[in-house]
Amino acid sequence: MKKNITGAILIFVLITAGAVAVKMLMPFMESSRQKSTSDAVKIKGKIRMDMDNWIGYFPFRSKEMKQILRQEGYLLESGDDNADYEKRMRRLADGDIDFAVATVDSYLLNGVKQSYPGTIIMVIDESKGGDAILARKDKVKNLDGLKGDSQDSGNLKIAFTPGSPSHHLAKAASEHFGLNALLPLKENIINTDGSKEACNNLLAGTADVAICWEPDVSRALSDNSIIKLLGTEDTRRLIVDILLVNRKYAQKHPEVVTLLMDSFFMLLKKYSQDPELLRDHVMEETGLDKDEVNAMLKGVEWVNFNANCRNWFGITAPEAEDASNTRDVQLMEEPAELGIIDTIESTVGILVASGDFKTTPIPENNPYRLTNSTFLETIFSKRYQGVKGLAKQSSETKQSSAKGSFLKATVSQQFSALNAKQWAALKDVGTLKIEPVSFQRGSAELDLLGKEVVDHMVEKLKHYPNFRIMIKAHTGVDGDETANLELSKRRAQSVKDYLMTTYSIDPDRTLASGFGSSMPLVRKPDESLRAWMYRLPRVEIALVKEDY
Numbered sequence: 001m002k003k004n005i006t007g008a009i010l011i012f013v014l015i016t017a018g019a020v021a022v023k024m025l026m027p028f029m030e031s032s033r034q035k036s037t038s039d040a041v042k043i044k045g046k047i048r049m050d051m052d053n054w055i056g057y058f059p060f061r062s063k064e065m066k067q068i069l070r071q072e073g074y075l076l077e078s079g080d081d082n083a084d085y086e087k088r089m090r091r092l093a094d095g096d097i098d099f100a101v102a103t104v105d106s107y108l109l110n111g112v113k114q115s116y117p118g119t120i121i122m123v124i125d126e127s128k129g130g131d132a133i134l135a136r137k138d139k140v141k142n143l144d145g146l147k148g149d150s151q152d153s154g155n156l157k158i159a160f161t162p163g164s165p166s167h168h169l170a171k172a173a174s175e176h177f178g179l180n181a182l183l184p185l186k187e188n189i190i191n192t193d194g195s196k197e198a199c200n201n202l203l204a205g206t207a208d209v210a211i212c213w214e215p216d217v218s219r220a221l222s223d224n225s226i227i228k229l230l231g232t233e234d235t236r237r238l239i240v241d242i243l244l245v246n247r248k249y250a251q252k253h254p255e256v257v258t259l260l261m262d263s264f265f266m267l268l269k270k271y272s273q274d275p276e277l278l279r280d281h282v283m284e285e286t287g288l289d290k291d292e293v294n295a296m297l298k299g300v301e302w303v304n305f306n307a308n309c310r311n312w313f314g315i316t317a318p319e320a321e322d323a324s325n326t327r328d329v330q331l332m333e334e335p336a337e338l339g340i341i342d343t344i345e346s347t348v349g350i351l352v353a354s355g356d357f358k359t360t361p362i363p364e365n366n367p368y369r370l371t372n373s374t375f376l377e378t379i380f381s382k383r384y385q386g387v388k389g390l391a392k393q394s395s396e397t398k399q400s401s402a403k404g405s406f407l408k409a410t411v412s413q414q415f416s417a418l419n420a421k422q423w424a425a426l427k428d429v430g431t432l433k434i435e436p437v438s439f440q441r442g443s444a445e446l447d448l449l450g451k452e453v454v455d456h457m458v459e460k461l462k463h464y465p466n467f468r469i470m471i472k473a474h475t476g477v478d479g480d481e482t483a484n485l486e487l488s489k490r491r492a493q494s495v496k497d498y499l500m501t502t503y504s505i506d507p508d509r510t511l512a513s514g515f516g517s518s519m520p521l522v523r524k525p526d527e528s529l530r531a532w533m534y535r536l537p538r539v540e541i542a543l544v545k546e547d548y
Helices: 002-036 055-061 063-071 085-094 104-114 165-177 195-204 216-221 247-252 254-273 275-286 290-298 305-312 323-333 339-353 374-383 395-411 420-424 448-461 481-503 529-535
Strands: 045-051 074-080 099-103 118-127 131-136 158-160 189-191 209-213 226-231 240-246 300-302 427-431 468-474 510-514 538-545
Touching: 045 055, 045 085, 045 254, 055 063, 055 074, 055 118, 055 254, 055 275, 055 300, 063 074, 063 254, 074 254, 085 099, 085 104, 085 240, 099 104, 099 118, 104 118, 104 165, 104 240, 104 339, 118 247, 118 254, 118 305, 118 339, 118 374, 131 165, 131 195, 131 216, 158 165, 158 195, 165 209, 165 339, 165 427, 195 209, 195 216, 209 216, 216 226, 216 290, 226 427, 240 247, 240 254, 240 339, 247 254, 254 275, 254 305, 254 374, 275 290, 290 300, 305 339, 305 374, 448 481, 468 481, 481 510, 481 538
Parallel strands: 045 074, 045 099, 158 189, 158 209, 468 510
Antiparallel strands: 099 240, 118 240, 118 300, 131 209, 131 226, 427 538, 468 538
């Protein structure tokens, strides 16, 4: 009897468990049936990416991109996190997303908390006028007005959005030009939630300086009382947007990573050939009018495939078999640059100088730990099958040769010759921050330390390729005035000659001037006579530009 009861209970339990299992499996079975009886059977998977509404990311979130990937069997899910970079890096680390976009500075700042969960696989774009430092012209005339050594500069109100790419522009300018008042004490800061609010503060007069991005830059400059102190149209490799891929995802799905990148480059080519189509698509997405969209598009410079390879990741091709690829091969044979490595290193320097880090946050101080060029190399090999021997170098060799190429490429542009009157009419941008340039005692010849100081100055100068250079040499107040004047002129020329011979800087880009002891620095309160006298002999590197 007991056995029969036990058996009945066992059968009941099995039947119940089976019913529960069937009920639990029903949604999965129904889902599987739906997929197998619809076009969903063609879908291989999803590609998950986080971004924000910066115009540079538009190709990734466009309907065109989703359609391209859909044809290849993938659904692209692009989320907008309102530029919450910390959250974006956390989601990338947790595997909630496969890809993320970011600026180099935002990745260095926020990725460190997650041990840099993604590798940089391509450069998306550069800000080219999309960000700017603006000011009320009755308060500040140029960047030197933000150095903090004038009576009024300590009272300036600065409006900006913390953590934004525009904030990084302020950090870079502060470091390169020594602008103490640009990142002032807390009581002088107006923290804003976005560019529009910063712009409104500037226009209302509650801020003297604002750091904004388009379309607010154009909106502010439509007011005659506002001037632009520095815009990213005159900078190079300061605000750079990159594509990151989760490290595990890259190992597991390399073909999907390559597909996404190749699709982006295809769409970029389509938009470059039909800019009106791009403008119409942006207008449709944003709801902005034609002028606003044009202002936004003018502020971004997308980086195509060849530029990614040659200018950013140092990928070159030494020779070609297929004559049909001649032009592309010529492009790829131009001197390669490791722009991404240089940008990482220079950005780290800016962040350390700004107090974001005490020392470099990069693991083992090796920037190659953050980059992965293999996907670009894969695409390159497929596109240029007739190219023999994709150039391969060790990291050290690539870094050394490409760094030199980048420096010369960014400081050796050609400039038209100007007469004295034209030089005098140029607009002051600002004076670079440099250590004292030293010469051999009593002479105009640079000593080794002086050359090193000029070398470090060129590292800053490379970010500002559009400006002309005024080299201004001064002496102390002791000695014969005529002799001091002649010495200062020869010292200024010595610096110019060094820039020309070492970095191929166009002589028409520079003007060497000596002022002897005629323009001594103002002695600071409580400054000793000895300290003041030590500061008087100096070389100033002032950047200037045409004022149209």
